[in-house]
Every structure is written in structure tokens, then in C-alpha cells.
Amino acid sequence: MAADRSPFIHRRWPYYPPPRLIFWTAVFAALIVFLVFHSPPPDAPPDRRPTAAWGGQGWERRVLASARPRSNSPSHAAGRGHLSVLVTGAAGFVGSHVSLALKHRGDGVVGLDNFNNYYDPSLKRARRRNLDRAGVFVVEGDINDAALLSKLFDIVAFTHVMHLAAQAGVRYAMKNPASYVHSNIAGLVGIFEACKSANPQPSIVWASSSSVYGLNSKVPFSEKDQTDKPASLYAATKKAGEEIAHTYNHIYGLSITGLRFFTVYGPWGRPDMAYYFFTKDILKGKPISIFEGPNHVSVARDFTYIDDIVRGCVASIDTAQESTGSGGKKKGAAQLRVFNLGNTSPVPVSKLVNILEKLLKTRANINVLPIPRNGDVVYTHANISYAMRELHYKPTTDLQTGLKKFVHWYLDFYSGNAKWVP
Numbered sequence: 001m002a003a004d005r006s007p008f009i010h011r012r013w014p015y016y017p018p019p020r021l022i023f024w025t026a027v028f029a030a031l032i033v034f035l036v037f038h039s040p041p042p043d044a045p046p047d048r049r050p051t052a053a054w055g056g057q058g059w060e061r062r063v064l065a066s067a068r069p070r071s072n073s074p075s076h077a078a079g080r081g082h083l084s085v086l087v088t089g090a091a092g093f094v095g096s097h098v099s100l101a102l103k104h105r106g107d108g109v110v111g112l113d114n115f116n117n118y119y120d121p122s123l124k125r126a127r128r129r130n131l132d133r134a135g136v137f138v139v140e141g142d143i144n145d146a147a148l149l150s151k152l153f154d155i156v157a158f159t160h161v162m163h164l165a166a167q168a169g170v171r172y173a174m175k176n177p178a179s180y181v182h183s184n185i186a187g188l189v190g191i192f193e194a195c196k197s198a199n200p201q202p203s204i205v206w207a208s209s210s211s212v213y214g215l216n217s218k219v220p221f222s223e224k225d226q227t228d229k230p231a232s233l234y235a236a237t238k239k240a241g242e243e244i245a246h247t248y249n250h251i252y253g254l255s256i257t258g259l260r261f262f263t264v265y266g267p268w269g270r271p272d273m274a275y276y277f278f279t280k281d282i283l284k285g286k287p288i289s290i291f292e293g294p295n296h297v298s299v300a301r302d303f304t305y306i307d308d309i310v311r312g313c314v315a316s317i318d319t320a321q322e323s324t325g326s327g328g329k330k331k332g333a334a335q336l337r338v339f340n341l342g343n344t345s346p347v348p349v350s351k352l353v354n355i356l357e358k359l360l361k362t363r364a365n366i367n368v369l370p371i372p373r374n375g376d377v378v379y380t381h382a383n384i385s386y387a388m389r390e391l392h393y394k395p396t397t398d399l400q401t402g403l404k405k406f407v408h409w410y411l412d413f414y415s416g417n418a419k420w421v422p
């Protein structure tokens, strides 16, 4: 009779299976364990995360640490409680300054920025290094990423959102209109959606723009003036933002403050703005264009120094009332405000160039051109009495003083020596 070679009979206990069987059983078990822990539950929403990496325990710990206010923060001492602020556009010009100011006084601050390449992202990365050093973690992601926003609100009960992420620049709107709709309309709605669903709802302060005054001829511009004649798509998206703010305040009880910034300038500024690229071009000996209005009228701006703007932003946070809703439901009327933050002292662009020439000790090579029909307006001038009354806002830096600080920073930064002086 042939010997029975089956391994499963005629074996006595204890039975030791062959090593190959043990190996394959282990592989199979490991595979099952992997599939169980890595497959999404059947009703999980689709993963809408963009390529930028966020999430994970280490990431959450950094968000939490950054959001934690100092126990002896002045906000707390002043009876405003502990503030945790989400600052969007934190690697941007105004966003980086405001984040540092809040962090330095003891508030918890989490930054959010998509580091897009509208202008040199290495400047944004340099600003981020300053924020890192100060203990502000900047999450890399987009305000249109609903899953990311909802995750951030899951982790932190933000008391305030300082929404400064936007597609800026008046003239670029003719080149890339979609980017204005993406950031200033869809992105703003994304922020309001996340805030209205959060529990507790944060108070929101966000950046509108002096450009909403558009073709207004009544000066100085007051918040009570009509703003229904925007001169650029950029201005139109900011104006639309103000209307959208009204809707979210009305339906959901969100406390919202819009700030109309007037041509903000200063150290760590935006390279797409005239004072910045004039400085670069004057130093390189390249020609610059100064625009003039019809009948050779001077084009002028109410240039406003960054430190004054930061004080206005912080005061807006400190005077913002709480939102009244929670988890998407309104419980009562909430605060809705719009403030001009300007210098209330317009200066012709030709004068700005004179100041730069003196500071740089270099003559500019100037072409005077008619103002192009690409969204620019001839004149801006802020009436700031409302902000003075409600925010105790009082700009203290004239253009000469502010440009001196900018030029000092510029020369330092581009000689590879940037130091952060908040």
C-alpha cells in the first residue's frame, strides 16, 4: 500500500506545520490586517486633499501647539479671554506682520497659506521662517480645501479668523481673471462656510480693499459712500466679498469685519506693487513708468504703512463681538462692520519716486505715460473717522519715514542679510 503523504492525517498532537505553511499564513494574515486598517469606511467622503501635505499626528500636534495662547497674554488680562486666531495668507505681506503681532502679545496663532507663485514664493518662504522662529506654524494648503478647513476647526476652537488670503493686484486681473474668482469669491465663501459650521463660531476680520470705491469722485472716501462702480475685476471681487459677508452675517449670525486697506507698503512687502518694483528698477538703472490721469493730472495714492495697518487689524480683532450662531444655526443678530484703514494723506506717485531716488541715492529713468485702462483709478483718499472712533486707529507713519524703513529692509534683505524687526 502506498504511504499516505497527506500532512493532515496520521499526525499526532502536538502538530508542527511545515515552515512554508507558517510563512504564507503570516503573509495572508498581514494582508488582511493591512486592508482592514487602510480602506475607507463605505460612507466616507471622497478625499479632496490637494497635493500639499497635511494631516497626521505630528501635524496636529504642531497645529495645537501653535494655537495655544500664552497663559498671561494681554488679551486675557484685558478680560477678552484667550484668543486663538487662524490667519489665512499668513505667508503674505500683511498676514505675516499680523501673525507676528498677535503671537508676540501672547495670542495663539495658526497660519494658512498656499504659497502660490503670483510673486516669488521664496519671499513667502522667508517670511515663513520668521513665523517659525516666533512659534507660528503655517499650514500649507488652500482656503478652497474644505476638508482641510474642517480638520483645522476640529482640532482648534478658533475664537477669530483673520482672513487675509486673496488674489491681490489691480492690473493682474486682466491677465488671470479666474484666480480672482477662485481666491476672492470661492475662497471667501469657503472660509465663511467653515466658520458658520464651526462650534463655537469664530468672529471674522477680513481684507477688503480701497479699490471698492472705484470711480467714486467724492473724496475723501467714506464707508457711507456708494461702492457700485468698481474699475477692475479685482475691485469687483472685493465688493462682492462685502455683499457675501452681509449674507453670512444675516443668515448664520457670523460676526464679520471688513477692512478696506489703502495701498499698504513697507518691509517684507509685495514685489508686484509699484514702490517695490520701482526700487528694484531704479537700482538696476531700468526705466520706470509713472502714470498720469487725463489732462496731465497727477495719479496719487493714500499710501499706508504696514505697522499702522497691523494696529488696525489687531484693534478690529479686539473690538469684534462674538458670533451669535453655532453649528450652522443663527441665534441672534451679529456684528457687521466695514472700516477704511488708510493714511488719510494722499501722495502723488511722482513724489513717491522722488523720495525713493533720494533714499537710494540714484536718479530714476522715468517715462510718463497715460494711465492704462486696466483697472487703475486716479486717486484714493481715506476718511478714517469711523476707524478712529471705533478702533482708536491713528496712523502715525508718513510716506518718507515708511519708505526709509522699506529701503533699509530691501537693501538688507537682498544683500542676504534679512533680520526680522517687527
Ligand SMILES: O=C(O)[C@H]1O[C@H](OP(=O)(O)OP(=O)(O)OC[C@H]2O[C@@H](n3ccc(=O)[nH]c3=O)[C@H](O)[C@@H]2O)[C@H](O)[C@@H](O)[C@@H]1O
Pocket (backbone or CB within 6 Å): 168, 169, 170, 208, 209, 210, 211, 212, 261, 262, 263, 264, 272, 273, 274, 275, 288, 289, 290, 291, 299, 300, 301, 349, 376, 377, 378
Ligand atoms: O489699496 C488698495 O485697494 C490696493 O492697493 C494696491 O493697488 P494700487 O494702489 O494700484 O498699488 P500699486 O500697484 O502699487 O500702484 C500704486 C500707484 O502707482 C501707479 N503705478 C503703478 C505701476 C506703474 O508702473 N506705474 C505707476 O505709476 C498706479 O497707478 C498707482 O497709482 C494693491 O496692489 C492692491 O492689492 C490693493 O487692494
